[in-house]
Amino acid sequence: MSIARLARPEIRKLHAYDAAQQVDDTIRLNANESPVASKVGNFRRPLNRYPEVRPRNLQRALARRFGCGTEQLLVTRGSSEAIDLLVRTFCRAGRDTVLTTTPSFSMYRHYADVQGANVVEVATLAEDDFHIDVDAILAACSDATRLIFICSPNNPTGTILPAADLERLLELRGERSAVVVDEAYVEFSRTPSAIGMLDKHPNLLVLRTLSKALGFAGARCGAVAGPTDVIRMLNAVQAPYALATPVVECVEDALQDEQLAAAERAVERIVSERDRLIDAIGDFDFVRKIWPSEANFFLIEVDDAEKLMRHCADRKVLLRHFGGDLGNCIRISVGSAADNEQLLSALRSLRGS
Ligand SMILES: Cc1ncc(COP(=O)(O)O)c(C=O)c1O
Structure with a gap:
């Protein structure tokens, strides 16, 4: 069974925005765009035209870089947007729960609060070197726990959740919760990305960002990787044309070998x-x-x-x-x-x- 069934019922029924067709070498009179190309900036694509609804080349390039299938990945406006999309997709206000460890990145709670989702926090202790205790997380879960955010390396403590502990959490929660591993800082660590576990664990989602190791915080680009049916739902929730043309071009350049x-x-x-x-x-x-x-x-x-x-x-x-x-x-x-x-x-x- 898929964790897609944990999503809000109205989101499970939602279809992606039906955008105006974009076909090369055609005259586009279908999107109420201006026919006048601006001279501002030095971009490869004209700014008077909408960008692609989803930047396919970028999606392919990021999937290749992170080691998953193209359909297992959604490009987002920083990984912050991915957190927001996940909470909005999975949590009903006042009913469903987001579980986080503390101290950790504050945006998990922030977006849960925006959505009206409940938050359960599992404390990690300074005297324990902020060790993330899978048993404590499991004990804090309930039937309402839709999303478990694990930040590894954790901001602000720098702590890692070892792969064996993550596997245990994934296995013991099974299809009852989505486990979201936020790997914003993984490139600085010795621990391999959890993206390699996606095919084995259908309740795993992984967040990546270009803001840290790649040095493109100003471009606002990140990604969420996970099961294709969940990625399809997140895609339906995300705003159309979320990634602006200058951002897409900048990140395409950032992904060149040099x-x-x-x-x-x-x-x-x-x-x-x-x-x-x-x-x-x-x-x-x-x-x-x-x-x-x-x-x-x-x-x-x-x-x-x-x-x-x-x-x-x-x-x-x-x-x-x-x-x-x-x-x-x-x-x-x-x-x-x-x-x-x-x-x-x-x-x-x-x-x-
Ligand atoms: C753990 C963690 N996740 C996500 C983010 C958000 O990054 P982005 O710039 O991709 O939105 C940050 C930013 O500081 C972070 O520390």
Whole structure:
């Protein structure tokens, strides 16, 4: 059985938007577009025309890159949009539940709140290195649990859910919940993508983004991979023409071999800078703990987070302090070697202050 049956009944019946036909070498008098091509920008496709309803070449290229079938993937406006589409597709307001671990990426809760879905949070603990406990997740599930979001590597802790634990969760929840693995940071980690498990686990969905390792946060492009019948439903919910022509062209260029090789070199540099920063920051006596990370950021605990944040901001370095359960923890994104030096220099002057 497919997890498509867990979707909202009205979405299961929904058809994709019936867009005006687009055929090359024809005169298009069917879409109320302007016949006048603008001279703005330097694009391969005319901006007076709508983009493709779904960017097929990009879909093929991303599916190839991520290692799934073209029909198993939907291109989205960042993976944020994929989270929104999933919640809107699977959750009835006031009835269905989204399960997340905490601390984690806040957009799972945000989109659940927008949809009016219930949220169940399973805490992971600092003293346990934010270990994601599959048994605790299973115990927190109910018949209403439609989506289980697992962020791996997790933002903001950098924690991984090992493949064996993920398999256990997938098997034990079976067709009762969709398990969504958010792999925004997977390129920085040693753990392989869960996309390789799609064919074995029909309740698995995987989110990917071009915002992090590929360096295209400004282009707003991501993807969700999963069973073809679920992807068809998400496609029906997504706005037509979601990916704008400039974005499609920019991402097509970003996926050329030379660009990909440059992105891979950048990931290597960021990972080595991360390890260098972690070593250097470990020497400061106001740093109580640094958690291991498989992402392009890491979490530290300090004596006085607010003081450190103020001190760094005064020296033009912004860090992220979440407060709440994360108390005196601060998340540090790894920058360029020069950025990281500026951070270290700010921290050195804090030691002396
Ligand atoms: C875990 C996680 N998922 C998804 C996103 C959203 O990324 P995108 O830029 O693809 O919308 C972020 C952004 O910070 C993130 O940390």
